[in-house]
Amino acid sequence: MTTTESTTLLDRVTVAPETGRPIPDAATREIIGHAPVHTVTDLDAAVAAARAAQPAWAALGHEERSRILHAIADEIEANAEELAVLLSREQGKPLDGPNARFEVGASAAWVRNAADTAIETEVVFEDGPARSELHYEALGVVGAIGPWNWPMMITVWQIAPALRMGNAVVVKPSEYTPLSVLALASVFNRHLPADVLTVVSGDREVGAAIAAHPGVDKIMFTGSTATGRRIVESSANNLARLTLELGGNDPGIVLPDTDVSAIAENLFWGAFINTGQTCAALKRLYVHESVYDEVVDALAELARVIPMGRGLEEGNVLGPLQNEQQFGIVARLVDDARSRGARVVSGGEPAPELGPLFYRATVVADIEDGAALVDEEQFGPVIPVVKYTDVDDAIARANASSQGLGASVWSNDPEAAVEVARRVQAGTVWINQHGAVNPNVPFGGTKASGYGHEFGVHGLKAVSSPKVISR
Template identity: 40%
Template sequence: MELTIGREEDLRAYSMHIGGSQVVSERRMDSLDPYTGKVWATVPSGTASDVDRAVAAARAAFDEGPWGRMTATERARCLRRLGDIIARDAEELARCECRDNGKLYREMLGQWRYIPEFFYYYAGMADKLQGDVIPSDRPNFFIYTRREPIGVVGAITPWNSPGLLLTFKLAPGLAAGCTFVVKPSEHTPVSTLELAERVAEAGIPDGVFNVVTGDGTLGAALVNHPGLDKIAFTGATETGKRIAAAAAANLTRVSLELGGKSPNVVFADADLDLAANGAIAGIFGASGQTCMAGSRLLVEDSVHDELLERIASRTREIRLGDPLHPDTEMGPVANEPQHRKVLDYIEVARRDGARIVHGGAAAEGLGGYFVQPTILADVTNDMRIAREEVFGPILSVMKFSGEEEAIRIANDTRFGLAAAVWTENVHRAHRVAHRLRAGTVWINAYRVVSFAAPFGGFKESGLGRENGMDSIREYTETKSVYVELNAQPRDPFQLG
């Protein structure tokens, strides 16, 4: 299939979406195409007053609007329509996201073609959020529970996969009956604004889905807003900690999907071709800009050199270039600050004693924010490059001897988002998977997600879970209802 899409030269101008209206602002922000380094779209630079209006619109839609009065079955119909509309427009949405963050068009297209499945899945779950009948210890009471929507959600999304990572929040939240105020990254706001138009087309009432755009000060105004019932955030761990602290002031519920330093553990009995492919996909896919990136490759010492050469040989062939071109395998990083950060980490690793096997510099002659896919050997787990999340195409390779050392090194991190085990020994595969402290563990695979499987982290990789049945519970509260069966007065000063 031909995936090449041309770049139109017309500058796109977008508005915020608040309460069903398009809201303009005198202050504007530019969205740069990371491949060309040129402005391709502009969006409003919102203010705290815009956040106030958006939260008020979401509150009215929840408390007084038709969304709050809809049955779960009616909400499910809206979600299915939204899924159909996204499927219809997947190519345009993917193209916008590619222009915003520089990721491969074919990857973005694959994501947007998969996103409807999330809405179909949660549409099927919307009318199955049933409570329980509680066996009562008091014969004069009938007790049951209800699962009710948590209320107004403030969602803050990152720049690496804004559409997919918003969907992780939006699909279960809408199914539960919540309303949203979304603040996308200032680097990648366009696909979220495009999605807002399609949410309205799906018949979801005004005020249910609001989008405000701006920099970090706007995000701070949102997370500090007392009108929110929940904050759902995906992004850096340090930012997540600040959000949790701000939310605590208002006792706002939070779910945080944060950073990772995920270990890819390869034992000597693994299929090395598959392991090499998995290591490359885990760190150079999406230019390393995924929270689940397999940035630490742990290799049993007896096969270390052989696997390293296989990975290096394939890495030398990676085609960098225009992310809209079908032959491109790795595009630029998403923005100038990230480009500078990745290059700085390479220098830190070099000074700490890591050996550069491949890459180690900016990719010249391509324009935009390109970094060569970089492989570092002789890395030890106490180096900064092995401790801190980089969010770029840098693979740190370490040796281990035996299963116990592999598990010790893998778990020796403040993060716990993802991990992988490569082995042909089925007993070892499950044994090691059980001992790895990570929210997702792949066996002989890497970088796979599903709408049906919970995703989230241990330790400093976050709080709560996205996707699966666990996720919809994050957007509900449990209410207990006691029904008195005997219409007789009882002692008003005695509990029960």
């Protein structure tokens, strides 16, 4: 069943202004709805209900849970345009390009993958009649704390595997994008038993309470490294298992004599996907002196011509910063780079004619490590391009960050690129692309970018309790 004009998904999840928190359109700042303001008391009730509902959900077995997940994926697809429009308004990403419609489609695809991925009993020892098997069972209640940049897709990454393995889930969305997650959950709940999936739309106090809650068995968190550290501390109270996908100041290395025309578009989207608001986006680019000027010029030209504007206007593929805080961070980092003598080749300023939080796609050249724009995660439509002469030096610079989520190597020579990739410290290193994820391929960070893996069999195991049966 799809929603009708009189009962839209937004109608279903928004509350009265006097009882809710206003949520603005990211592009225009007009209020599009009011999110519920849940409290720690609401969280306690949601966790208790989830614990009561979980055993029956687990007892359905893999086949029935997978059937239900496929029905949910069908429902997402049936409501895809309405979900995409809400997402575009609340988060800011345009409908077109690798943005809102893409995110909704990916959400359905990841639900199907969670349903279809096989997880087999593993025989870990066998000697005559002696046999030890490793089984994977539901943990109980999973607490999912999501971000504002890809609110639907990342929430699906958290909840679909958890549901498949027989867990109940309590979701805490970002305060910036709660309506998208509430709408997505309402689609899920057309097919799930009561209380198996609940959204608690609260503030940071609620998020902190989930991490420390005695009724929560697993925490999945995507967000900043600083918040991740606090979650680790809070989880000491209940020894909840953790999967943390934290910040990433992802480096890219362009090797000597690379064909720039062949990689320019992939380079651009590696940095500017979702207007740069992606944890695993390309954040700092090291380019060999032999192709440096050509890379800078190619990126700057794309930055000038790629359409930016309000997400509901067809044709735009870059949008605004999602919130005032992030807009301020981006502006500060670019201004600091300019004050250090860096060359702003394109952009470098707000675009107020488009809306309050638009910042032009920006390419910054002639900048070095030590500048805040290189050393900090900008999380916006800006890429600093750093010249190098020695590949070993570029690798050392790439590895100097405390973070290690993703990285990329760019070259005409795949073997040379792989040799460099093996030396770069990151959870994923892409060759001639950056940020591409696959539901079958494990994804996770190293160093201060977190720990634990999502996707595929690894993702199912991460939301399971391993049990050894020996005989």
